[in-house]
Amino acid sequence: MKRYFLTGIVVLIPVVITIWVIRLVVTTLDQSFDILPIEWRPETLVGSHIPGLGVVAALLIIILTGAIATNLLGRKLLDMLDEVLGKIPLVKSIYTGVKQVSDTLFSSSGQAFRQVLLVRYPHQEVWTIAFQTGVPTLSIAQQLNEPHVNVYVPTTPNPTSGFFLMVPKRHTIELDMSVDMALKYIISMGVVDPATHAKTSPQSTHQPN
Incomplete structure (x- = not known):
């Protein structure tokens, strides 16, 4: 029963x-x-x-x-x-x-929510899925000592709320995953298998301290 x-x-x-x-x-x-x-x-x-x-x-x-x-x-x-x-x-x-x-x-020429990333959040020992929304404005980028990307980290199971972060680009891993599949993975709390793999790049092999 x-x-x-x-x-x-x-x-x-x-x-x-x-x-x-x-x-x-x-x-x-x-x-x-x-x-x-x-x-x-x-x-x-x-x-x-x-x-x-x-x-x-x-x-x-x-x-x-x-x-x-x-x-x-x-x-x-x-x-x-x-x-x-x-x-x-x-x-x-x-x-x-x-x-x-x-x-x-x-916009068809925009890059917001077109790239799924892995970023370390909320601390260096944990990874989470994020969406790249662009790059910091010039006034902010001038205050940073290396290239950064703007990312949106959604919450689970409601991806409409989340956090906006500026992360060093070398601390991100680009995923070969569509935005739709990433959202399904987030909403399902990791139950749905995206069946994808990370792109091989210098960023993906870097392990920040």
């Missing part, structure tokens, strides 16, 4: 959590219609609530925005929007910060 119970738990937990997350996303996106006047909302026009309509609308808006932003007129409109929002004191701080982060993370 105990074995059946534990097996059932192992099978049902991923299913239940997946359904809960999908339901949460769909419900949240469906609420996006709440910004419209009551007479314009789908349930008023159609006569009933249509689950998932907000998801479809959100996808269409994202695709349409991307299509507009890729042409010359769209880029000019975005530049105008940046200029207008950049003149509003409180909005400027929020918008500029979020835009810089999103540009860094989602």
